[in-house]
Amino acid sequence: MKSHFNSDITPREEFCYKVADIVANKRNNEYGDPMEVIEKTAKMMELFLDAPWRKPNQFVATDVVAFNEIQKLVRRSFNPLHEDSYIDNGGYASIGYEYIKRFASKIKEMMKKRSN
Numbered sequence: 001m002k003s004h005f006n007s008d009i010t011p012r013e014e015f016c017y018k019v020a021d022i023v024a025n026k027r028n029n030e031y032g033d034p035m036e037v038i039e040k041t042a043k044m045m046e047l048f049l050d051a052p053w054r055k056p057n058q059f060v061a062t063d064v065v066a067f068n069e070i071q072k073l074v075r076r077s078f079n080p081l082h083e084d085s086y087i088d089n090g091g092y093a094s095i096g097y098e099y100i101k102r103f104a105s106k107i108k109e110m111m112k113k114r115s116n
Helices: 010-032 034-048 061-078 083-115
Strands: none
Touching: 010 034, 010 061, 034 061, 061 083
């Protein structure tokens, strides 16, 4: 990858400039105000966590996958033509699928305990 930055800066500085450019420009243009995105994401997460088998404030590994998917869904609501959001959701879903395949008995046991 060719750098557009002065060769006198460190890779860390270059990284910070790139991140600043993305969060201040590109992502805002693609998804809108990040404060609105995180507010919508929080509302969706709250609804998602309202499951009868959960203990109060319980957070499990599959929630991480779901939250990543939720954030991508929210971002997609700002720009349904942004292909990366669909690709990332597929990636997150594949991680979740692998997790449930590996740890199905653990998840079933946890859900069984909570629903009793």
